[in-house]
Amino acid sequence: MVPTRPRRTNATAVNTPAVNATAVITTALVAALTLAGCAGPDAASGAGPDAASGGVPTDPTPGGTLRFALGAAPQGVDPQQVGTNVSIYVARQLADSLTDQDPETGEIGPWLAESWDVSDDLTRFTFHLRDGVTFSDGSPLTADDVRASFDAVAGDLGATAPLAASYLAGYTKTEVSDEHTATVVFDEANAQFLQATSTVSLAILSEETAAVDPAERLQGDVVGSGPFVLDSYTQDQGAVVTRREGYDWAPESSEHDGDAYLDSIEFTVVPESGVRAGGLASDQFDAVGDVLPQDVPQVEGSGGEVLTRANPGVPFVLQPNVTRPPLDDPDVRRALLVAVDRQELVDTVLSDAFEPATSVLASTTPGYADQSDLLASDPDEAGRILDDAGWKQGPDGIRTKDGEPLEIEVTYTPVFTGSGAVLELAAQQLRAVGIDLRLRQLTAAEQTTAQESGDYDLYYYNVTRADADILRTQFSTAQRNLSLREPDDAVDPLLDEQLGEADPAAREALVADAQHEILDQGLAIPLFELAQSIGVRGDVHGVTFDASSRLLFHDAWIEQE
Known part of the structure; x- marks a missing residue:
């Protein structure tokens, strides 16, 4: 019989006398x-x-x-x-x-x-x-x-x-x-x-x-x-x-x-x-x-x-390619943030095991900071943002600007079984404010090819890790950078600085600022926390x-x- 032992709390590693x-x-x-x-x-x-x-x-x-x-x-x-x-x-x-x-x-x-x-x-x-x-x-x-x-x-x-x-x-x-x-x-x-x-x-x-x-x-x-x-x-x-x-x-x-x-x-x-x-x-x-x-x-x-x-890390998000219209317009990205009803996604498609996203980090991640105020569902506000940005309602309900319809394609692979249903409901929510979200299902290999070539509007994914540095992996312009954005003087410095910060409180503050800045720029549209x-x-x-x-x-x- 293989020996058993009672569950023990992991002790921190015992360092040698040379440790400082x-x-x-x-x-x-x-x-x-x-x-x-x-x-x-x-x-x-x-x-x-x-x-x-x-x-x-x-x-x-x-x-x-x-x-x-x-x-x-x-x-x-x-x-x-x-x-x-x-x-x-x-x-x-x-x-x-x-x-x-x-x-x-x-x-x-x-x-x-x-x-x-x-x-x-x-x-x-x-x-x-x-x-x-x-x-x-x-x-x-x-x-x-x-x-x-x-x-x-x-x-x-x-x-x-x-x-x-x-x-x-x-x-x-x-x-x-x-x-x-x-x-x-x-x-x-x-x-x-x-x-x-x-x-x-x-x-x-x-x-x-x-x-x-x-x-x-x-x-x-x-x-x-x-x-x-x-x-x-x-x-x-x-x-x-x-x-x-x-x-x-x-x-x-x-x-x-x-x-x-x-x-x-x-x-x-x-x-x-x-x-x-x-x-x-x-x-x-x-x-x-x-x-x-x-x-x-x-x-x-x-x-x-x-x-x-619950999974720590980046929850399921829609990450925009900011080099392609209409997502090169920050007002469109801001409208997306408040047009989605995340609680309805969870209640209708998922279960009590899941939570609506309240930041670009899942709430179980070290360094998570609640950004609910930026993600509160407000279709009327989304409409006002788009109106002010010149996107006018068309006869079919879809907005247009300079003759171009407000059509956005989301590229996804169903590695999580509920993804298709979640995105279909999100598309209904966005259509209510005049945004035509179209689903493009790919295999994992095809999605990787699309990512490498920049052939996508919105990239749907999540990444699991129990450390806030996952933000640097996904949003630093020196790393994966799915938004395909140029280096900036806001997000990049925060993500770089937290990597060198040994003080827990100081690092947490930097990570909180990074979460706010990422959402304020509309560099991610969080949907739900995977469980x-x-x-x-x-x-x-x-x-x-x-x-x-x-x-x-x-x-x-x-x-x-």
């Missing part, structure tokens, strides 16, 4: 910020149906295959390249990170690294690796693997791993002192980096993996140290992962030490939410993703439960969420008959 005061301050900085972003008591911990019913079996039973129905196809299985939830559900099981962010306390604690030191100027992060960790091919995990992983992300891989690359902005090198000591060096202060080392995007892979072609890595040519190994991956169909024998370095936020309980997990792509729920009820699946409100009665009626947890909504059968236990609301299966198990 700033190192302690920086660790406290991350802990303080992440505590602000923890889900409230109403958010499910992901413990499984046993947590609600009180009928918790005392002895987890190893063995069995968990059949999981995904709502969309994974982009691939490389932890450093993928970004969608369904992709990370698979990829996260294959690889571990240097640190762990406790999902309950928000603290940064040890994982592959036992401890770390941080320099006064926040440019040098020295990680002391735990002994005895091995990759799935049997090779030991060493500081050379850390160096190779980060060198690859900062180098050629960065183009296909934008999130990971953004976390390593300003990366200079990784110095290897010995096989258990790696120092990551930046050319400027990088206050977000410690939290970044807990993310799947900076998971540590073998030195050999770093040399593999990125496309081959996406298809499964990756070697990690996680509790599962990849058995198979079929693009657009699913994946199978199997338990790795000898896994003995789970983070302290995990419920037990040692190997995973499950023999394997079969991930199958089932786009229709009703089919997923029906499959759970008829014992075709053990767990399903993206449970919509209409599916809840079927899940619960069959003895299952819906687990939910993970996972259906599990009554005999499934221990499916958990990490701090970024991604699924973990190390503690998962199925009651055996």
Whole structure:
């Protein structure tokens, strides 16, 4: 039997005697910020149906295959390249990170690294690796693997791993002192980096993996140290992962030490939410993703439960391409902000697990600042803004200016099952004020192509991360910059300055100002905060969420008959 242990709050890493005061301050900085972003008591911990019913079996039973129905196809299985939830559900099981962010306390604690030191100027992060960790091919995990992983992300891989690359902005090198000591060096202060080392995007892979072609890595040519190994991956169909024998370095936020309980997990792509729920009820699946409100009665009626947890980071937004008309007109963008009724989107299409967006950061994100006053639904005000800007109502209800109709296209891919319905309702709301919002559904690959070429009006997406630096990733002109705007003297300086600020209160103030400025310029039209909504059968236990609301299966198990 795999040993169990009671849940423990992650302790902050125990630093070596060489650590200085700033190192302690920086660790406290991350802990303080992440505590602000923890889900409230109403958010499910992901413990499984046993947590609600009180009928918790005392002895987890190893063995069995968990059949999981995904709502969309994974982009691939490389932890450093993928970004969608369904992709990370698979990829996260294959690889571990240097640190762990406790999902309950928000603290940064040890994982592959036992401890770390941080320099006064926040440019040098020295990680002391735990002994005895091995990759799935049997090779030991060493500081050379850390160096190779980060060198690859900062180098050629960065183009296909934008999130990971953004976390390593300003990366200079990784110095290897010995096989258990790696120092990551930046050319400027990088206050977000410690939290970044807990993310799947900076998971540590073998030195050999770093040399593999990125496309081959996406298809499964990756070697990690996680509790599962990849058995198979079929693009657009699913994946199978199997338990790795000898896994003995789970983070302290995990419920037990040692190997995973499950023999394997079969991930199958089932786009229709009703089919997923029906499959759970008829014992075709053990767990399903993206449970919509209409599916809840079927899940619960069959003895299952819906687990939910809010996602930190950037909520689902419409980000405008400000280089194309009519969105080059700031008045049009201002009208969009107040024309949308976010509460109606949640009440009509989603469920109580979701919240209307009240900023360009989700409310569970460290550094979130309430910007509800800029996002209050006011169709009359939207009409006045458009009237004053010269957009006049036409006979068909759609406004025109200089003979051009107020038509805007939103480019989206349905990685979240409810996206189409949300956008259709938003289109109805906008039409009521004279804006013709047209939906353009693409595959993930097609949307990436559109983004790279700038072929879109509004780009619909969300990004999950439990750190406010996600704003720099998405809105700095030096980073992803989906608005395609030129550098400015407002948003860019705020995002750059927060990256070098070690004082928690000062950094939070900068982030609050950045949120206000982004919305004031209409650089994002927030819609709703994503929540993970996972259906599990009554005999499934221990499916958990990490701090970024991604699924973990190390503690998962199925009651055996």
